[in-house]
Amino acid sequence: MDRRYEQGVAESGETAEQLDEQVHAYFYPFKRVSGQWSVYEVCKTALLSCTLLPLRLLLLLIFLIVLWLVAALVQGSPRHGEEAVSSSGSTPDSSLNQKIAGRLAGWQMRLVRVIPRLARLALALCFGVFWIRRRSPEPSSLSPQLKPVSPRASLARRSCAYTIVSNHLGYLDILVLLAVYSGSFVAKEDIRRVRFVGKIACAIQCLFLGSSESVTQSIVGRTQRAHACRVLKQCEGCSDCATNLIIFPEGTTCNGHAMIRFRRGAFAAGLAVLPVVVSFPYKHFNSSWESILFKTHMWRIMTQFVNYVDISELGVYEPAEQEKVDAHLYARNVEKLYSQHLALEIYDLNRKHKLMYHSYLLGQKTAGEVLELASQEKLADPSLTTFEAIP
Template sequence: MAVDTTPAAPSHPEGGDSGGEAVRPLLSGAPAEEEGEEEELDVRYAPYARRDAYGVMGRGPLSPAQVARLVLAAAFLLPLRLVAGVFLVVAYYLVCRICTLFVDGLEEGRPRLQGWRREAVLRAGRGLSRAMLFVFGFYWIPMSDRSVPNAEDVHQDQSAELERPGAIVSNHVSYVDVLYHMSASSPSFVAKNSVSKLPLIGLISKCLGCIFVQRESKGSDSKGVSGAVTERVQEVSQDNNSPMVLLFPEGTTTNGDYLLPFKTGAFLARAPVQPVILRYPYKRFSPAWDSMDGARHVFLLLCQVANYIEVVHLPIYYPSEQEKDDPRLYANNVRKLLAIEGNLTLSNLGLAEKRVYHAALNGNSPRALHQKDD
């Protein structure tokens, strides 16, 4: 584990392309007199800098061989994957539709599924999510399971009766993270209220027990969101029939080599958490969704024949009494554990800095944006 308290250049991602063209200076198309500022940005915003063969924001120059490969994939592989992906989403929607017939609570956003209905939704969700990952090119997923704690790793005052974890806590690299966690445990998520109204996805998210929040409304501030998350995590830790909540404490994605500061929402409930580490080795295109628009990222991801993900399940983390009384300490200790076990670099940056970086990539002045953000 490394601690990035001052700007430092990121290490080359595991599995990265060894060729020189995979590493380019930030904003490589800018005039030469701006190279100093470009290098400064590359270092300052290292957790969000892309270093794959497609360059910054996926718009870098490509060799003729890369262009030919991309054209062939777009002509043959992309349509097949899109059709298969839509089919899987529709199939899961139909399962959810059948399982919610004559069930109360659907309009309120959380149908109470029990018995065969709940089992069908969970099994279908895991199976179809794994199928979706296969369609996206994640054919093999190596997993290291360290989820069984040793007796000495559990606090003495908790060894007699181990409480069920209320949340899965994971580093956040890509939207693919959600698909993996669905295939592994079908957890519930925190989502914007508008998601509940989307065609197909809306019903699916309700059946998964998602926590819907109105982030864009001033009336739903961070305290309200944290309160909803805390209430659900407490419910899960006390009820074996409630799906665990998947939380990404960083609040945004990185390039996979760094770990941003954790928000405390996942730790306010004083309940144990299940830490999980995700890594995405790559050769040409990185599945990390760090500094690229969504449509371009999906296009390049689906045009890559094979994608890779590695998963480490750590032992359930049982907080000490001191950590229960100090959510910030609890969050920081879990963050350090993930960084050590995942060989990730700790960074002090956050979502505000990521927005500044994105603006700079699009030609806006990072200095002006810093002043505006302050």
């Protein structure tokens, strides 16, 4: 591997340090950015690793078992996925999701509502997230297409926006968004077979995607079906329209210091969305899960006294007529709102670029190889083509 690296350096005419800096700068949204180790942080981590960490791990296991039991009870509900599909006139996204979607009895719906409350409790006791600060931007900074929503507004006031879009910083923001919005998520079908997590994901009506399925078509089908159920009142109430669908349009996690281009799947239905911004203010440890081993991240996050989370609702975004027929333009305009609100640069990258960067960090590819592959991916991905946003 060293020989291949030296060969790449020799061919490029640049030093190893220059190439390394170039790679980290190119893939900056995926670079691990966190606080520096200090004497205080070392002593605190050592102390809490022996005291608080074992307790938090035990509590996490207990929460997973309780959540699994609640989800198991919910899974005993009768299904009417076919009714939901036929009533909306939409194409079903998959047979799997048809089986999951169904009418829940009253007591089962109450059990589903217990899951976000347990998630909120787990955030506090296991991860030190004692407060989730809710913020709203100044009205003068909002786009004309945004309808401001109070942080304390009920879900009914957001009913015109079935889809919630959010930036993605790691597994922690999934728990945060679940606790705040009681929503469901888009997940790979393999998640359904993960112990504990799979059954919980089914209970909260996650949209599962198979390897042969179109992500965009599946999301559009679910969104249109829920729109017909919730807004047009074309069904008596099914689990599809009982929860909001939460989507991470970037398609992967970033480090919180930069953004990547939004995918168009969340916007292809041409319906209103609710943009939500999640941020993790930090001094010692960045809670975003980016380019760091899961076990290391879990260890560090559980050895912090407190972890902070901020949520900002940018308001319900009603797409213009041009955006309704052009999902790329719609995605680019919402992406621009995030960039302005967070004051972050947007990089023309996608999830495949992240995998390339990780292959470099693991020593599987040289700097020259990953930069060449990244350039080829940019040319192959039409979503990375520049679109002019509506002013």
